[in-house]
Amino acid sequence: MLRASLPTWRQIAAVELYTVVLTWILATLTRQPFLECLRHLVPVSLAQLAAYTAATAWQPRWMPLSLARLIAVAVMAPFAALAMIALPRYGRAAAYLATAQGAGSVVMLTLIALVFGLLFTAVALYLQRKERERQAERERLALERDLLDARLRLLQAQIEPHFLFNTLANVLVLVESGSAQAAPVLRHLIAYLRAAMPRLTDADATLDTELQLVRAYLELMRMRMPDRLQFAVTVDPALHQLRFPAMALLTLVENAVKHGIDPSMAGGKIEVGGKNDGGNVALWVEDSGVGISESAAPGTGLANVKARLQACYGNSARLEMHEAEPQGLRVELHFTKEPACLQSQH
Incomplete structure (x- = not known):
């Protein structure tokens, strides 16, 4: 006293x-x-x-x-x-x-x-x-950040089993059909998961690490259907160090493979792109598969991506779906470059 x-x-x-x-x-x-x-x-x-x-x-x-x-x-x-x-x-x-x-x-x-x-x-x-x-x-902002991180972890936990089970289901199809590609695909899957699993719960994941997972996943899928899948990843390098919800873009690519390319007899191409227009960032996944009529119904994966993007970048972040020309589906993510969950420092 x-x-x-x-x-x-x-x-x-x-x-x-x-x-x-x-x-x-x-x-x-x-x-x-x-x-x-x-x-x-x-x-x-x-x-x-x-x-x-x-x-x-x-x-x-x-x-x-x-x-x-x-x-x-x-x-x-x-x-x-x-x-x-x-x-x-x-x-x-x-x-x-x-x-x-x-x-x-x-x-x-x-x-x-x-x-x-x-x-x-x-x-x-x-x-x-x-x-x-x-x-x-300051205390209120710190509490909001803690709540935001908890929400992101919860949403991310929902998507991880979804991704893993979908990938294993693809391998199972090859095994049951007696495809010669089953063993090489399984080996690549094991190598991929060994590299990917530590990143799935990375709180500081960036768009660059997400694109690495996307490329690895698409390479894996191309081994499963080499004559039916082509892909290109062209994202502005200036965006690579943005903090980005882990597996959000990968979920869109998964959907493009599962709902766009797989149902199409001729297969198709998946394009992953991104650009920055004065601080307004646009990322997209476009496929030339069966089109919006069969693949446009939003499911758990898309709802999860939208929720995680808004948790990270605010309520102004949005997910849009458009028909691609001449056919296919284009899913776009839009948000501002100044995220609520802060940019990763690299």
């Missing part, structure tokens, strides 16, 4: 700097010696600072803290002024205070201490309130 009632060195330094400036102004206006004014004002300001901190430690429950501080500073002003006028005169203090000059000195010093002490206290209270508001805002 005692330690809490004592001013800090930072408070003392701030008050004394303020006192020196005030003394210089008063000495200039009244043509009084600077050191004489300083000798009176420094102890008074320190006494008021002590009252300010004491009110902080011993605040009455029935009174707001800011009011208690103002009252303490105001009450201390006449006592500190009287002490500064009387103490240097020892036994002559009573006689001096009985004179007009002595009483006038006490009144003048009290008024100065009251006016400027209360002014300084009001400024200090305002700055402290603004600092508390900034601290509360």
Whole structure:
């Protein structure tokens, strides 16, 4: 309690700097010696600072803290002024205070201490309130980031089994059909999963790591249907270091293979692209498969991608689906380059 009632060195330094400036102004206006004014004002300001901190430690429950501080500073002003006028005169203090000059000195010093002490206290209270508001805002933002990360982890956990089971189902089709490609595809799948699994829960995943997974997945699918699948990945390199929800783009590519290329007898091509237009980012996955009539119904995967994108980039992020020409489906992701979950630093 005692330690809490004592001013800090930072408070003392701030008050004394303020006192020196005030003394210089008063000495200039009244043509009084600077050191004489300083000798009176420094102890008074320190006494008021002590009252300010004491009110902080011993605040009455029935009174707001800011009011208690103002009252303490105001009450201390006449006592500190009287002490500064009387103490240097020892036994002559009573006689001096009985004179007009002595009483006038006490009144003048009290008024100065009251006016400027209360002014300084009001400024200090305002700055402290603004600092508390900034601290509360920082805590709110930190809590929002924690909630956002938790939401992203939850959404990501939903998509991981979906991806894994779909990929294993593709391998199972090859095995059951007795395809000679089954063993090579399985080996590539094992190698792919060994490289991919550590990234699936990476909180700092970037678009670059996502594109690596997309290319690996498409290579794997091309081994399964070499005559029916072609692909191209052309994304602006300036976007590679953006933080991006892991497996969001991969989910769109999966859907393009499963709902666009697989049902088509002739197969088709998948194009993965991205561009940045003045901070507005557009990513897309376009296939030339069976088209929007058979593949456009939004499922869990697309809803998950949209939710994760909005969790990362805000509610303005959106997912759009369009018919491709001459046939096929184009799925686009749009968001601004300044994400709510911050850009990864690389």
